[in-house]
Amino acid sequence: MEDEVDRLVAAWRRERPDLDVEPLEVLSRVSRLARHLDRARRLAFAEHQLxxxxxxxxxxxxxxxxxxxxxxxxxxxxxxxxxxxxxxxxxxxxxxxxxxxxxxxxxxxxxxxxxxxxxxxxxxxxxxxxxxxxxxxxxxxxxxxxxxxxxxxxxxxxxxxxxxx
Amino acid sequence: MEDEVDRLVAAWRRERPDLDVEPLEVLSRVSRLARHLDRARRLAFAEHQLxxxxxxxxxxxxxxxxxxxxxxxxxxxxxxxxxxxxxxxxxxxxxxxxxxxxxxxxxxxxxxxxxxxxxxxxxxxxxxxxxxxxxxxxxxxxxxxxxxxxxxxxxxxxxxxxxxx
DNA sequence: CCCGTTTCTCTCGATGTCAAGAGACTCGAC
DNA sequence: GTCGAGTCTCTTGACATCGAGAGAAACGGG
The missing domain is CATH 1.10.10.10 (Winged helix-like DNA-binding domain superfamily/Winged helix DNA-binding domain)
Structure with missing residues (x-):
């Protein structure tokens, strides 16, 4: 299954074919996942008024x-x-x-x-x-x-x- | 090598031995790593006044x-x-x-x-x-x-x- | 056409955070 | 004792963000 980072990396390879953007495969996913988790946690805590x-x-x-x-x-x-x-x-x-x-x-x-x-x-x-x-x-x-x-x-x-x- | 999440998980197992805190092993690391990355990025960008x-x-x-x-x-x-x-x-x-x-x-x-x-x-x-x-x-x-x-x-x-x- | 709805961008007020510093107190050297 | 440096918490001002909503323009059915 494809995710946003696959699309991000593809865009960079198109615009900057001279650069090796492999690090983004790992670290952009970490950052994006953390953001999703923050939102999910906010929802979970809201059920406890926190x-x-x-x-x-x-x-x-x-x-x-x-x-x-x-x-x-x-x-x-x-x-x-x-x-x-x-x-x-x-x-x-x-x-x-x-x-x-x-x-x-x-x-x-x-x-x-x-x-x-x-x-x-x-x-x-x-x-x-x-x-x-x-x-x-x-x-x-x-x-x-x-x-x-x-x-x-x-x-x-x-x-x-x-x-x- | 031990990290902060190992200490976090150990504390929870001591205080809440009734709970299975295994999910934290993955997702707390994702969140904490993202925080470290944010700080590191801020430093890297500052060299370019961004x-x-x-x-x-x-x-x-x-x-x-x-x-x-x-x-x-x-x-x-x-x-x-x-x-x-x-x-x-x-x-x-x-x-x-x-x-x-x-x-x-x-x-x-x-x-x-x-x-x-x-x-x-x-x-x-x-x-x-x-x-x-x-x-x-x-x-x-x-x-x-x-x-x-x-x-x-x-x-x-x-x-x-x-x-x- | 005309009018209501939708789609844009921007404005405004409230809020949470940071950074710097003030004030109160402790501790150790003399 | 006493003085100065260090430590601890709180205060203050600046700032970026959000959320709600205003205003302008486009769209579409009758």
Whole structure:
């Protein structure tokens, strides 16, 4: 089956026959698939009244384990947004009752963000929904193919995740 | 070599041992790799004084072939942004002298956006730089592995690209 | 022809993000 | 102790995007 990247590559070969555009076969597909996934996730989360960014923050806290609390700084590094953005996000999540701000008992500059019970349940439900949807997308592939794909992708992501920042 | 997704998956298995999180092994890697690629591309384009969105628009015109012109509407569908955004983008590219607006001779409601010579050269140079960088990222894999990866990704993207919109 | 519908592009207001910096507090050297 | 550098969170202003809708022109049935 043909996809958009096949058409993209064909267009480049026509317009720039001097260039080797083979890298696009892999990396343009990665980018485009990621975009499709973003849209699909937005839909899946909407069923739980969550935005993707809310899911990101809530699950970071959820993965931390009890008592489900992290500093805003720790949340920054996990979600890769800036501090101004995180302040805004915590404000909105707190207003919705999904997290609460607590003073950090060991550092009076600091704050701890803790998941409320409601927040934990919402995160758990949204994760279950996400996994269900992702399983449907991956049904195109056999178990062996999925493992193969995961392994090849790991080879590409590992340098980014380990060497720099 | 371990990557962030391995750590992510391990955290979920600890916190939610009841869930099968195998889909994350593939799809979280796709999303994270796409994010790394975005950052890398931003850097590569900066050497040519281009933003990623500028590259998107210029190369859409470039791929169209001579005379390198498309309507704003055609650019919308290729770049997947809204019309308000495209108007803004064309304004800024025109101000930089990379594209120009022409009245559409066959439809007085319409406009044609045409790549200037400067714009075409910038697009060509930026594409060459991008491909060079992408080749470096893909050097982790053998030619056969790249072909395998492209094929598996195509199986996942094809349903999105063909069935819906 | 004429009028309603559709198809274009652009305008406008709201929103989320980033980058830079301010303010509060901690920590270590002296 | 005290001072300066470092750390942490929040504030502010700029900016790109989206979504809804306005205005202009094309299209097509009666």
């Amino acid at each position: 935005e993707p960014w809310e899911f990101d923050v809530l699950t970071a806290l959820r993965r931390a384990g009890t008592p489900y609390q992290l500093s805003p700084g720790q949340l920054l590094t996990q979600t890769l947004v800036t501090s101004g953005t995180m302040t805004n996000r915590i404000d909105r999540l707190a207003k919705k009752g999904l997290v609460e701000r607590l003073p950090d008992p060991s550092d009076r500059r600091g704050v701890l963000v803790r998941l409320t019970d409601v927040g934990r349940d919402r995160a758990d439900q949204a994760l279950a929904g996400l996994l269900e949807q992702e399983r449907a997308i991956l049904a195109e592939l056999s178990r062996a193919q999925r493992a193969e794909l995961a392994g090849l992708l790991r080879q590409l992501t590992a340098p980014f995740d380990n060497i720099p920042g | 933003e990623p969105w500028e590259f998107d628009v210029l190369t859409a015109l470039r791929r169209a072939g001579t005379p390198y012109q498309l309507s704003p509407g055609q650019l919308l569908t290729q770049t997947l942004v809204t019309s308000g955004t495209m108007t803004n983008r064309i304004d800024r590219l025109a101000k930089k002298g990379l594209v120009e607006r022409l009245p559409d001779p066959s439809d007085r409601r319409g406009v044609l956006v045409r790549l200037t010579d400067v714009g075409r050269d910038r697009a060509d140079q930026a594409l060459a730089g991008l491909l060079e960088q992408e080749r470096a990222i893909l050097a982790e894999l053998s030619r056969a592995q790249r072909a395998e990866l492209a094929g598996l990704l195509r199986q996942l993207t094809a349903p999105f690209d063909n069935i819906p919109g």
